[in-house]
Amino acid sequence: MFADHISQMPQECGNCPIRHTAVCARCNPDELEQLDRIKYNRSFQAGQTVIWSGDRMDFVGSVVSGIATLTQTMEDGRTQMVGLLLPSDFVGRPGRNEAAYNVIATSDLVMCCFRKRPFEQIIRDTPRISQRLLEMTLDELDAAREWMLVLGRKTAREKIASLLAIIARRSALADRAGPDGRTVFDLPLTREAMADYLGLTLETVSRQISALKRDGVISLHGKRHVTVPDFARLLNEAGDDVQTLMIQ
Amino acid sequence: MFADHISQMPQECGNCPIRHTAVCARCNPDELEQLDRIKYNRSFQAGQTVIWSGDRMDFVGSVVSGIATLTQTMEDGRTQMVGLLLPSDFVGRPGRNEAAYNVIATSDLVMCCFRKRPFEQIIRDTPRISQRLLEMTLDELDAAREWMLVLGRKTAREKIASLLAIIARRSALADRAGPDGRTVFDLPLTREAMADYLGLTLETVSRQISALKRDGVISLHGKRHVTVPDFARLLNEAGDDVQTLMIQ
DNA sequence: CGCAGAATTGATACATCTCAAGCTGGGTGG
DNA sequence: CCACCCAGCTTGAGATGTATCAATTCTGCG
Numbered sequence: 001m002f003a004d005h006i007s008q009m010p011q012e013c014g015n016c017p018i019r020h021t022a023v024c025a026r027c028n029p030d031e032l033e034q035l036d037r038i039k040y041n042r043s044f045q046a047g048q049t050v051i052w053s054g055d056r057m058d059f060v061g062s063v064v065s066g067i068a069t070l071t072q073t074m075e076d077g078r079t080q081m082v083g084l085l086l087p088s089d090f091v092g093r094p095g096r097n098e099a100a101y102n103v104i105a106t107s108d109l110v111m112c113c114f115r116k117r118p119f120e121q122i123i124r125d126t127p128r129i130s131q132r133l134l135e136m137t138l139d140e141l142d143a144a145r146e147w148m149l150v151l152g153r154k155t156a157r158e159k160i161a162s163l164l165a166i167i168a169r170r171s172a173l174a175d176r177a178g179p180d181g182r183t184v185f186d187l188p189l190t191r192e193a194m195a196d197y198l199g200l201t202l203e204t205v206s207r208q209i210s211a212l213k214r215d216g217v218i219s220l221h222g223k224r225h226v227t228v229p230d231f232a233r234l235l236n237e238a239g240d241d242v243q244t245l246m247i248q
Numbered sequence: 249m250f251a252d253h254i255s256q257m258p259q260e261c262g263n264c265p266i267r268h269t270a271v272c273a274r275c276n277p278d279e280l281e282q283l284d285r286i287k288y289n290r291s292f293q294a295g296q297t298v299i300w301s302g303d304r305m306d307f308v309g310s311v312v313s314g315i316a317t318l319t320q321t322m323e324d325g326r327t328q329m330v331g332l333l334l335p336s337d338f339v340g341r342p343g344r345n346e347a348a349y350n351v352i353a354t355s356d357l358v359m360c361c362f363r364k365r366p367f368e369q370i371i372r373d374t375p376r377i378s379q380r381l382l383e384m385t386l387d388e389l390d391a392a393r394e395w396m397l398v399l400g401r402k403t404a405r406e407k408i409a410s411l412l413a414i415i416a417r418r419s420a421l422a423d424r425a426g427p428d429g430r431t432v433f434d435l436p437l438t439r440e441a442m443a444d445y446l447g448l449t450l451e452t453v454s455r456q457i458s459a460l461k462r463d464g465v466i467s468l469h470g471k472r473h474v475t476v477p478d479f480a481r482l483l484n485e486a487g488d489d490v491q492t493l494m495i496q
Numbered sequence: 497c498g499c500a501g502a503a504t505t506g507a508t509a510c511a512t513c514t515c516a517a518g519c520t521g522g523g524t525g526g
Numbered sequence: 527c528c529a530c531c532c533a534g535c536t537t538g539a540g541a542t543g544t545a546t547c548a549a550t551t552c553t554g555c556g
Contacts, residue, residue: 070393072393072394072396072397074397074401074487075487075489076487078401079401080396080397080400080401082393082396082397083393093386093390095383095386100390100393101393123379124375124379127372127375127378130375130378130379130382131371131372131378133382134378134381134382134385135343137382137385137386137389138341138343138385140389141385141388141389141392142341142348144389144392144393144396145318145320145330145331145348145349145392146320147396148320148328148330148392148395148396148399149320149322149328149330151396151399151400151447152328152399152446152447153322153326153327153328153447155543155544156543156544190501190502190503191502191503191504192502198400199399199400199401200544200545201544201545201546202502202503203503203504203505203544203545203546203547204543204544204545205503206502206503206504206505207504207505207544209503209504210504210505222553223502223503223552223553239322239323239324241323403511403512404511404512438533438534438535439534439535439536440534440535448512448513449512449513449514450534450535451512451513451514451515451535451536451537452511452512452513454534454535454536454537455512455536455537457536458536458537470521471520471521471534471535
C-alpha cells in the first residue's frame with residue numbers, strides 16, 4: 001500500500017497558516033520556541049486512517065491543512081461521526097493514552113503533532129496554552145450540543161440544510177459574492193460521510209439533496225460544488241431561528 | 249408563584265459534599281479562600297427554571313445537590329436535552345455573557361454560584377482551577393460524543409438501555425448489592441425528560457421500558473425505582489461492547 | 497474506452513410518531 | 527377517611543418518514 005505516514009521537516013511557525021487560530025494562537029515567541037522543540041509534521045493521503053480508536057496515542061496535534069473526521073463505530077458497523085476537523089482544530093486529549101475515536105483523513109491532510117508527554121508538561125507550565133485549549137474545547141462542546149439537537153430532533157431535510165449551513169459557515173471558501181448574497185462552497189464530504197454525520201442513510205441524504213435542489217434552495221455544479229442563492233432560506237429550511245443566526 | 253430564588257448563606261467549603269469533585273477539587277486553602285469570597289448559594293425547587301437560553305448570565309457555578317437539565321428548544325417547541333447536570337457538574341461558560349441553553353431544576357437543587365467577572369479573573373490567575381475546568385470540559389465533550397452515537401445510530405430500545413446504563417453508572421445511589429450483581433437505582437427523570445434526552449416521544453419511551461420489563465432486562469418498583477438483575481445484559485441491549493465497558 | 501467508486505432513483509418494509517383513550521397513584525379537600 | 531383529581535404514565539390503532547434492497551446512471555481516471 002502507501003507509506004503509513006510521510007514525515008516532513010517541521011515548518012516555520014512564522015508562516016504557518018494556523019499560527020493565529022490553533023492551540024498556539026496566543027503564544028509569545030518564547031512559548032512558540034518551546035512548542036517548536038517537540039513538534040513534527042505528518043501528512044496523510046485522502047482516505048488514510050490517522051489513528052484507530054483504542055490505539056496507543058503518543059501525540060496530540062493540530063490540523064494544518066485538509067479535513068479529517070472523528071468517528072465512533074458499533075460492533076455491527078453502524079458509524080456515527082462525532083467530529084469534523086478543519087484546519088486549526090485540535091486532535092487528541094492530554095492525559096489520555098489511547099485514542100477514543102477513529103480519526104480519518106477525508107482529504108489530503110497535514111498535521112502539526114506534538115509529542116504527548118512534553119506537551120502535557122508545557123500546558124501545565126503555560127497558562128496561555130492551556131487557556132486557549134480550554135476555550136477551543138468549550139467551543140467544541142457548544143458545537144457538539146448544537147449537533148445533538150440536529151441528531152435528536154430534526155427531520156432528514158432539516159438535517160441536510162443544517163449540515164450545508166454549518167459547512168458554509170466553517171468553510172474558508174465560503175464567501176458571499178456580490179450584493180445578491182449568494183453563498184458558494186465545496187462539500188468536503190461524500191454522501192456516505194454526510195450520512196454518518198447526520199445519522200441517516202446515504203440514500204436519504206441523496207434524496208434530500210435532490211429535493212433541496214428541485215425546490216431551488218441550493219444548486220449543484222458537479223456533485224460537490226454548492227451554490228446557495230438565499231442563505232436565510234437555507235437557515236429556514238434547517239429549522240433554525242433566522243433572526244438570531246444571520247446576525248453573526 | 250414561588251420566590252424566584254431563595255438565597256442562602258454560603259456554606260463552609262470544608263464540609264461541602266462536592267469539595268473534592270467539583271471545579272474547586274484541587275484548590276489549596278488559599279485558592280479556596282479566593283473562591284469563597286465570590287461565592288453564594290442558591291436553591292431552586294423541582295421544576296423551577298434556573299436560567300433561560302439568551303438571558304444575561306452574571307454567574308457560573310457548580311451543582312451541589314439535586315439534578316438539573318440543559319435543553320435546547322426549536323421555535324415550534326421541539327426540545328432536545330443536551331446536558332444532564334448532577335452534583336459537582338459545572339454550569340455556565342467563562343467569557344460568555346448570555347446563557348446558551350435552558351437550565352431547569354429537575355429535582356430540588358442547590359447550586360454554588362460564583363460571580364462571573366471575578367471568577368474569570370481567578371481562572372486567569374489560578375492554573376489549578378483552569379486546568380480542572382479543562383479536564384471537566386474534556387469529560388463533558390466525551391460524554392456528548394457518546395450521546396451523539398446514541399442519538400444518531402441507536403434504536404429506541406438501545407437508546408433506553410443506554411440511558412439506564414448511563415444513569416446507573418453516574419448515580420451515586422447505584423450499587424451492586426450482593427454477589428449476584430444486581431444494580432439498583434432511581435430514575436431522576438420523567439418519561440418526557442427521557443424522551444427529550446434520547447430524541448424520542450414519551451410514548452415510545454414508555455413502550456420500550458415496558459418491553460425491557462417484559463423481557464426481564466429490568467424490573468420496576470413504582471415508576472421510578474429500577475432493578476437491573478444483570479448489568480452485562482443491559483449493556484448488551486444498549487448495543488455497547490460489553491467486554492470493554494464492564495472493566496471499569 | 498471502459499471500469500470502479502460514487503451517486504441517484506425506485507419499490508417496499510418497518511420503526512417510530514401521532515392521535516386518542518384509559519389507567520394509576522399520591523395528594524387534597526370536603 | 528374516603529372520593530376525587532390530575533399529572534404522569536400506559537396502551538392501542540393508524541399514519542408517516544426513513545431504512546432497506548435493488549437497479550441504473552453518473553463521473554473521473556487509467
